[in-house]
Amino acid sequence: MNAAVSLQNVSYAYPGSGHGVANLSLDIQPGELIAVIGPSGCGKSTLLKLVAGFLQPDAGRLLLNGRDAGALLPQQREIGIVFQAYALFPHMTAAENVAYPLKLRGLAKAARLARANAMLARVGLSDRAHQRPGQLSGGQQQRVALARALVFNPQALLLDEPLSALDASLRIGMRDEIRHLQREHGIATLHITHDQEEALSIADRIVVMRDGRVLQVATPREIYERPVDAMVAGFVGQANLWPGNLTAPDRIDTAIGMLQILPQPDFAPGQPTIAMVRPEAVRLGAAGDGINGFSGAVVRDRYLGALRRFDLSIPGGVIAGETASAEPVTAVHIPPSAIRLLPAQ
């Protein structure tokens, strides 16, 4: 089966700035939701504009359902887009907004309004069909934009930070809703976001980008548990990162001391490496066998409701940890299995 969207060695540089994307390859399978994350200026919005056709690649190929789309104008690509600022037409009602793509496809007024209203019902806005965007809340506008992007059964859906303008409380509900609608339509989706938690929670696969390049493409679990480098580890979730030297296959010498690890085949002694430990893997109390135990004083303690995140100051550095317990923390240990080695840049 052809990928719904396929980028092959695509490069684009903004004239004069050199920013953009370089030699980017990515396949989005039908029905797949891919989240693209990365710091601002990493090229994730450029990627979206290239797929939408708002920018033309300097090099490389773009295929939509197996057909070369490089020469197609945006209006010929059959792609639904939800913009960060929604881009609803202010002079049209919610129903007219949703019906507009159908109008462009020549549907009669009654037929297109019927379909628009059905689509609005799916996003729970039946009672708002006759209101203008200005009379709707941010979340409601978001739903109208989503309905409008899906109503003409596009080949792919592009979401440009669609939740960033919403309140935190609304965001989580909306993201589940996006996931639900996306599943229902079985539509290949590219979701641009700067919120790594959002990406982890709804994506089938995550693309992490920096400086116009793809650092890693993998499932959320793989990205979190086996990041390819310290940049990905630091960008997705929290991580303790300690540069060090492998002195033996199961030992790494770091600023906080010698850590015992499980041997990891990709890394040979003598190679500069980074030891990564997720905060939730840090165990409270001294280790029964005395391995990787540290004691010190808590310098920061953040209460996060269900858990607390603490920074334990020890000779040579700080260990960030997480616990559900309210007990004072004086000693921790790190199980060797929780330490993952990453290449040093």
Place this chain on the structure above:
Amino acid sequence: MAFVTIAYLVYLLVPILLLLVGSVGETWFNTLLPQGMTGAWYVQVASDGSFRRAFTTSLIVCAGTCLVSALIALPLAYSLHNMAHRGVKTVLRVIALLPVAVPPLVLGFGFVLVFSSDELPFLGSLWVLVGGHVALALPYLLQALVADMRHLNLAMLEQAAAAMGAGFAARFFDIVLPSLRHSLLSGLIMVAALSLGEFQLSNLVAGFLTRPYPVVLLQAFYGATGFACAATVVLLGLALIAAVSGGLTARSARGLQGVAS
């Protein structure tokens, strides 16, 4: 604060009030207020051939100016807004706004020079009047449109429409024009008000039979006070209608956009 405001309003309104009073006064000579009351001055203005012709001329020139301005300003504002290159954009904007800085008198002289030549002997025609008014009023309309395009983020709306399958024509007529209807209307009313009241340029380029109302009005000041007042009140009424409707549209447009943003 209140005192300054009131003083300023009095300063603005007293001459207008005196005009109104004078236009219905029978005789006004060496007294604070005119003596007697009459509607005769208005009847005289209405039956004066040159005033009637000037009134019609002004309306025709005004309508022509609005039409031509809209036809020029819409595509111009659109290309200004969509222009990618910053430098070109700035230069074009300065050129488009230049007529604001140039006194109408200077522009008028230019028109006289150009249109009294043998090649372009159009001085005195309605077209030259319309052309002059367009040059004077266009910058204001252009500004209103460009500002609205920026406010609405029109480029994004168009991208959204394009992604749904809208080609250029569909985008222009379904999205661009309707989104801009408020600023276009209020801008055009401004254009109308400017055209109706324009004197400096018109005085230079109008022919004897194409004199617009303000130019003919000047003649009235050499006659009876009551006649002059009545003739001025007519112009004031026209301008007022334009200004008030302009204000109302601007307000309703702001109201709508206020809800939208």
